[in-house]
Amino acid sequence: MDIKDVEKLAELAKIELSEDEKKGILKDMDGILEYVKVIEKVEVPDIEPEYKIKNVWREDKTETREFSKDIITEQFPDSQDGFLKVKKIL
Amino acid sequence: MIDLKNLTIEKAHESLVRGDFTCKELSEAYLKVISEKNKEINAYLEIYDDVISQAENAQKKFTDGTATILTGIPFAIKDNILIEGRIASAGSKILENYKASYDATVIKDLKKVGAVFLGRTNMDEFAMGSSTQTSAFGVTRNPIDTSRVPGGSSGGSAAALAGDMALAALGTETCGSVREPSAFCGLVGLKPTYGAVSREGIIAMGNSLDQVSPFGKCVRDTEIIFNLLSRYDKEDSTSVSEDLRRGYLRKNEGLSFVKNKIGVPWHLFKEGVDAEVLENFKQSLEKFKKAGYEIIDIELPHAQYSLAAYYIIMPAEVSTNLSRFDGIRYGYSEKEVQNLKEVYMKSRAKGFGREARRRILLGTYVLSHGYYDAYYNKALKVREKIREEVVDAFKNVDFILTPTVPITAFKLGEKLDDPVAMYLCDIFSAPANLAGVPSIALPSGISSIGLPFSIQFMAPHFQENTLFEVGKKFEEIR
Numbered sequence: 302m303d304i305k306d307v308e309k310l311a312e313l314a315k316i317e318l319s320e321d322e323k324k325g326i327l328k329d330m331d332g333i334l335e336y337v338k339v340i341e342k343v344e345v346p347d348i349e350p351e352y353k354i355k356n357v358w359r360e361d362k363t364e365t366r367e368f369s370k371d372i373i374t375e376q377f378p379d380s381q382d383g384f385l386k387v388k389k390i391l
Numbered sequence: 392m393i394d395l396k397n398l399t400i401e402k403a404h405e406s407l408v409r410g411d412f413t414c415k416e417l418s419e420a421y422l423k424v425i426s427e428k429n430k431e432i433n434a435y436l437e438i439y440d441d442v443i444s445q446a447e448n449a450q451k452k453f454t455d456g457t458a459t460i461l462t463g464i465p466f467a468i469k470d471n472i473l474i475e476g477r478i479a480s481a482g483s484k485i486l487e488n489y490k491a492s493y494d495a496t497v498i499k500d501l502k503k504v505g506a507v508f509l510g511r512t513n514m515d516e517f518a519m520g521s522s523t524q525t526s527a528f529g530v531t532r533n534p535i536d537t538s539r540v541p542g543g544s545s546g547g548s549a550a551a552l553a554g555d556m557a558l559a560a561l562g563t564e565t566c567g568s569v570r571e572p573s574a575f576c577g578l579v580g581l582k583p584t585y586g587a588v589s590r591e592g593i594i595a596m597g598n599s600l601d602q603v604s605p606f607g608k609c610v611r612d613t614e615i616i617f618n619l620l621s622r623y624d625k626e627d628s629t630s631v632s633e634d635l636r637r638g639y640l641r642k643n644e645g646l647s648f649v650k651n652k653i654g655v656p657w658h659l660f661k662e663g664v665d666a667e668v669l670e671n672f673k674q675s676l677e678k679f680k681k682a683g684y685e686i687i688d689i690e691l692p693h694a695q696y697s698l699a700a701y702y703i704i705m706p707a708e709v710s711t712n713l714s715r716f717d718g719i720r721y722g723y724s725e726k727e728v729q730n731l732k733e734v735y736m737k738s739r740a741k742g743f744g745r746e747a748r749r750r751i752l753l754g755t756y757v758l759s760h761g762y763y764d765a766y767y768n769k770a771l772k773v774r775e776k777i778r779e780e781v782v783d784a785f786k787n788v789d790f791i792l793t794p795t796v797p798i799t800a801f802k803l804g805e806k807l808d809d810p811v812a813m814y815l816c817d818i819f820s821a822p823a824n825l826a827g828v829p830s831i832a833l834p835s836g837i838s839s840i841g842l843p844f845s846i847q848f849m850a851p852h853f854q855e856n857t858l859f860e861v862g863k864k865f866e867e868i869r
Contacts (some may be wrong), residue, residue, distance in 0.1 A: 302756075310752045313759070314710060315717070315732070317740035318748075329749050329810050330756070334809045337699045341765055345693070347773045357628040369475060372492040378724030387719060388731040 302330055393420045400612045403558060404460050414446040414453070414463030418507050419559075421465045425509070425556045433531045434541075434550035435471055437478065438510040460615055460817060462505035467548050470511040471518055471594040473601065474498050481594045482514040482526040482544075485723045485742025487717050495592025496624045497561065497603050503727065504619065507514060509557055512547030516744045517713065518563055518596045519546050521571055521816040522806065525746045525766035530803055536842065539800040542572030542816075545606070546660035552606050560606040564595045566701050567796075567820025569604035570832035575800035577607050577834045579862065581613040583818075584852050585827035586631035588617075597708040598629070600701075600824045606610030606797060610833070612863035617855055633854075637804035639853040650857045653679060653848075654689035656789030663815070664797040671844040672794045675835045677707040678868045689784050693776045695823035700777070702814060703757050703770035704825075709747075710754025716742060745829040749810065774825045781826040785851045790861060793819045795832040795845035823849050831858040833865050 307327050311318045318326065379386040395410055406412055412420075422442060429435050439445075442465075449463035468474065471481040473491035475498075480486040494502065501508075515525040523531040523546025533541040534554030541550040545562025549572035552560040562569040564582045573580030581604055588603045593756045595601055603620065607613035624630040631639075655676070660669070676686055717740025718724035725737035743751070757766035784791060796816055806813040823830035828849050836844045846865075 306756075307752070310755045310759075314714075314751050314755045315735040315739055316743065316747060316748055316751065317501075317736040322748075326749060330753060331751060332809070332811050333749070334561040334659070334756075336814070337702045337766070337770075340696060340699045340703060340769050342858055343693070343696050343769070343773050343774045345769075347772075359625070367493055369492045372476060372490050372723075376488075376490060378718060378721070379627060385720060388728065388734055390731055 302327065302334065393417065395420060395424065395467070398558060399609055400460065400559060400615050404462075405465060405744065407458070407463050413448040414507065414752065415443060418442050418446040418509070418803050421555070421557060422831070423825050424554070428534070428554055428556060430558070431537060432549045432550050432554055432747075433529050434512055434554060434556055435467065435510040435545070436513050436528050438481070439477070439864065442507060442509055445507045448718060449507055451567060452505045459504050461619060463500065463507060465507045465508065465509050465558050466501065467510065467512045467560040468498070468508050468570055468633040469545050469548050469562045470514050471563060472498060472561060473592040473594070474508065474511075477511065479511065479594060480528070481518070482516045482528060483742065483744065483747065484527040485738070486555050486594075486722065487527070489722050493592060496589035496626060496647070497620050498592065500619055500622075509856075511827035512545070512551055512560070514547055515544035516747050517594070517709070517744045518544040518565060518568055519709070519750055521567065522801070523547060523572075524803065524807055525744055527744055530667060532803070533800050536800065537578060538573065539802055539842070540799065542575035542796075544568040545604075548606055549578055552576070552578055552608065559612060561608055561616075562604050563593055564604045564824065565600045565705060566824045567817035569606060570795050570845075570847055572815055573575060573606060573832040574795040574843065575841035578608060579603060579610050579613050580832040581617055581622060581855065581858070582823055582830045583617060583828045583855060584631070586620045586629050586630050587829070587853065587855070589620075589622070589627045589630055591624055591626040592802050595712045597705040598712065599708060600705065610647055610831070610859055610866060614859045615829070619665045621855070629869055636853055639851075641772060641773070643851055643854055650789040650860060652687055652788040652790070653682045653684050654687050654784055656689050656691045656793065658690060659694055659795045659796070663818070664794060665799065667766055667838050668794050669838050669845060671838075672846060675846050675865075675869065676792070676864075679771060682864065682868045687743050687788055689788060691777070691780045691784060691822065693773060694749060696773050697825055698774045698814060698818050699826060701821045703752075703766050704774060706750045706754035707758050710752075710758065711748045712749055713743070713747065714778055718742070746810070770855055777822060778826040781822060781828060781849070782851070789850070789857060791849040793847055795819060795847040799838050799842040799844065820848065827857045828852055829858055830863050833862050835865075835869060
């Protein structure tokens with residue numbers, strides 16, 4: 302991994318990093334990847350993990366929820382007429 | 392004066408029934424200790440302003456005869472468990488002022504029985520850490536030795552309980568975040584079977600691993616809390632249905648009737664374990680032998696890869712989970728920006744601490760094109776293999792026993808600059824979280840410099856009852 306990879310990851314993850322932070326992260330990542338890369342050499346049969354899968358979707362009908370709308374809306378960083386306000390997208 | 396040091400949930404309940412003291416007096420006793428100690432320990436980030444009225448409401452249950460064993464019991468709650476109208480910051484600046492808009496299922500259940508919430512406790516940021524040093528709101532100190540860490544990530548809850556600043560505490564585990572602080576603070580910590588306790592209303596780190604987990608001063612205390620919280624919850628899609636739970640229990644009925652076979656995977660700790668910790672572990676084994684338990688050597692060949700698999704799977708889930716914190720709907724939002732992308736980039740830059748960023752980027756990496764198969768998919772396969780091995784081992788033994796942590800509580804400031812050294816604190820925790828089986832950490836003695844030792848048992852899925860049984864036995868013989 303090099304500094305360009307860190308920049309690419311930060312861009313994908315939408316986190317701005319200073320030059321110093323990039324260097325720090327690069328060093329940390331090298332150490333962690335060194336530790337986890339052992340996984341590449343482990344021999345396991347090519348089986349798909351077997352999960353006991355079962356449908357947990359609920360029926361598609363409206364149900365009342367106990368969420369507090371007031372608490373949700375009062376936390377909007379920016380709002381107008383009770384709506385969440387965001388920066389221009391286009 | 393209430394003797395808080397020796398108080399347990401059962402003893403407190405008996406006293407409340409007899410009227411030796413009231414719910415209010417009990418809560419006040421804890422508030423007094425908190426006011427004396429919390430400044431130094433920093434177990435709590437906030438003490439709730441309605442503790443006394445919660446206690447008075449609980450008292451009514453004793454008057455009208457609806458009180459149960461947890462009524463009026465003062466709890467410390469980890470800062471990533473939602474309580475409606477209360478701040479839940481997950482130890483992060485990005486959620487510093489976030490107010491929960493609903494109660495977590497575990498909170499609903501505790502409110503129903505009249506448990507009292509004293510406050511929310513400090514934790515590693517987003518539960519990422521093993522020492523409660525990555526919190527955005529300062530470190531928590533270990534009440535047994537304040538120059539040392541309490542463990543983490545649920546270090547605030549552990550310190551509150553160990554420091555007599557609460558009678559019970561809830562933490563959460565993704566990989567050892569309750570058992571490891573239990574070990575460092577001399578407490579009992581139970582990591583329930585994955586899917587036993589609802590995750591609804593818990594700020595997620597690794598969804599396939601997270602479980603709400605109780606701390607107790609004794610095994611019985613964690614049992615009481617677990618028995619209340621363990622139930623199917625339709626709001627959590629990974630909550631295990633009552634049918635499946637019965638199925639697991641039936642399956643285990645076919646296994647041995649007397650639970651006395653302890654498997655020890657020696658090969659996992661041939662090295663890297665502190666000499667005193669290992670000696671204490673061997674002494675604990677001797678005590679079980681004397682008490683009639685059979686100790687059997689077992690092999691879990693793939694378990695040695697547990698922590699490596701964990702540090703691929705967990706960051707992958709983290710990078711997905713933490714993408715919701717973007718400065719748009721709630722939480723920290725950077726104001727000095729020109730466009731939408733800058734809101735994301737700068738809010739997340741200023742809101743997340745170093746460990747959170749590390750794990751987000753690592754997760755993004757292992758999930759990215761070109762590495763997905765080599766890392767993430769491979770780790771899932773290894774995880775499945777580990778699960779199989781653990782489940783198979785239980786065909787021959789009733790329990791798997793290891794030390795809880797390879798070391799005792801370390802000094803504040805240690806391991807902060809070396810992420811892998813910090814991660815290794817949870818090397819024995821990982822198999823239970825990856826396999827989804829329950830595990831309990833039990834105090835097993837005191838080191839030459841006064842620090843607690845701990846051993847941990849694993850049992851088959853939904854066999855918490857056998858963990859409580861063997862745990863209580865150990866309390867008699869240790």
